[in-house]
Each structure stands twice: as structure tokens, then as C-alpha cells.
Amino acid sequence: MSKLCPQCGAPAPENTTKCEYCGAAIANNTTSATAQPAPQPQVVYVRQPQGVNPERANWPVKNKVVAALLAILLGSLGIHKFYLGQSGKGVLYLLFFWTYIPSLLGLIEGITILCSNDENFQIKYKCRIG
Ligand SMILES: [Zn+2]
Structure with a gap:
């Protein structure tokens, strides 16, 4: 050699x-002279903020606790749906309030909203937590 x-x-x-x-x-x-690995190109990961959405700045400010309380207390009338901008569903709740199903759904939704993380809540209802 x-x-x-x-x-x-x-x-x-x-x-x-x-x-x-x-x-x-x-x-x-x-x-040292021959076995040096070729310098790897540095991969720079640009960390994008999650859920980047240009419209997002225009999303209305909503309060999770208010939404949850409306869902639990007034869920049978779909008030939380109106609050969360889902008027169509709100009307459905209103039409079927006499079946007690909306109040049950409202209760479940209220608890779900309370337990959901802020980010998921904001994306799901296209709102910002003020
Ligand atoms: Zn020589």
C-alpha cells in the first residue's frame, strides 16, 4: 500500500x-485526506407556522368557553352553532329542538369544545381565540 x-x-x-x-x-x-465525507448540503428546514392560511387573519375572534357554555346551556336551540358561524346547522338544531336530540348533541359538543385544543378549535370553526 x-x-x-x-x-x-x-x-x-x-x-x-x-x-x-x-x-x-x-x-x-x-x-484524513481521502475518506472525508463530501460536505453535505445543509438542509435548512424553514419552520412554517401551523395551519398557515392567508384568510386566517380575517377570521373572527371567538371564545371557546362562551361557545362551550352556549352549547351546553342553549344547545337545543343551536345557539352555539350560530355563534360559531354554522348557521345552517343552527337552523337544523332549532327545527329539531323538540326532539331533545339537539340538546344532547349540544352537551356533547360543549364538552368536546372545552376539551379540544385551541389550535384545533380555531381551525375547525375558522375563528381566532382572542
Ligand atoms: Zn512529491
Whole structure:
């Protein structure tokens, strides 16, 4: 095994530190010169804020606790649906309030809203928590 002089390219013995032809210094550790991994291109991860949405700045400010209380107390009338901007569903709740199903759904939704994380709440109802 021999290495090559970096200066003149002449073969040099493994343990030599100096080229016998041109006198150039030769690194004794061959691996340091040849086995260096090529520099990897640095991958820069640009951290996007979650749920980036250009419209988002225009979303109305809503309060989770208010929404949850409306759902639990006035769920049978769909008031929380109107509050959360889902008027269509609000009307449905209103039409079926006499079946008690909306009040049950409202109770479940109120608890779900209370337990949901702020980010999910904001995305689901297209609102901002003020
Ligand atoms: Zn040389």
C-alpha cells in the first residue's frame, strides 16, 4: 500500500511524511485526506407556522368557553352553532329542538369544545381565540 504525493503525484511509502521526489509534506494519516465525507448540503428546514392560511387573519375572534357554555346551556336551540358561524346547522338544531336530540348533541359538543385544543378549535370553526 502506498499513497500519492499531493504535490507531484509520485507514489510514497505509507509511513512517510515527506515526498522523496519533491520534498512536499505528506499527511501520515491517509484516511484524513481521502475518506472525508463530501460536505453535505445543509438542509435548512424553514419552520412554517401551523395551519398557515392567508384568510386566517380575517377570521373572527371567538371564545371557546362562551361557545362551550352556549352549547351546553342553549344547545337545543343551536345557539352555539350560530355563534360559531354554522348557521345552517343552527337552523337544523332549532327545527329539531323538540326532539331533545339537539340538546344532547349540544352537551356533547360543549364538552368536546372545552376539551379540544385551541389550535384545533380555531381551525375547525375558522375563528381566532382572542
Ligand atoms: Zn512529491
